[in-house]
Amino acid sequence: MKVILTHEVSGLGAAGDVVDVKDGYARNFLFRRGLATAWTKGGQAQVDAIAKGRETRAVKSLEEAKSIKGNLESSTVTVTAHAGKEGRLFGAVSTADIAAAVKAAGGPSLDKRKIELPTPIKAVGSHAALVRLHPEVQASLKLDVVAG
Template sequence: MKVILTHEVSGLGAAGDVVDVKDGYARNFLFRRGLATAWTKGGQKQVDAIAQGRATRAIKSLEEAQSIKGNLESKSVTVPAHAGQGGRLFGAVSTADIAAAVKAAGGPELDKRTIEVPTPIKTTGTHAATVRLHPEVRATIELEVVAG
């Protein structure tokens, strides 16, 4: 099934891309989360508008993304989480928790969908996460998970 991505999807494409995916993935994941719309002949106008908007934002935001990357990588972010004995968390640290902690530490407001955590964070200590700031710029942030 051909779909038009309305938001960036990791491993699939950026907003405005027309991609071919399986029907179930489109119906159960992409459409329900508002990440894509079905491709139609009239939808081509939407693809062109998204691509034009992305091109105008990309030129300005590349330099901004580089400066934000330097700012994020220079500081350690403390994430408070409920933990039991031995430093094991009740649940896991979510990307929304990480975005809130970055904002509280004086960093920029990040969209939780742009934050990628390689393995679920279920213990206290130092962990790493990657933030997609721009299609060409990724920042690795250091997280200090503390009981609290």
């Protein structure tokens, strides 16, 4: 089944790409999460609109992405979450929480969809996250999760 990606999907493509996926994957994962729409003959105008929007939101230059990468990697971001006595969190730290903590710490405004967590953060302590700033630039972000 041909689909048009409306958001970036790891391992599949970026917003505006037309990809061929299995029917079940499209119906049960991509469509339900709003990550893709079905391909139609009139879909080319939609692909163009998505590509134009992606260009305006993307970090414009490679140099800017590298400077943001330097700022992110040189600092540690503190995320406050509700935790029990043993340091286990009630729930998990989401990518939206991380983006808000970076912004509150005086960092750049990050898109929560560009932040990847290798494992869910469910405990107090030091953790790491990956931020995709540009197709060629990825920053490693150090997180310090504290009980609050």
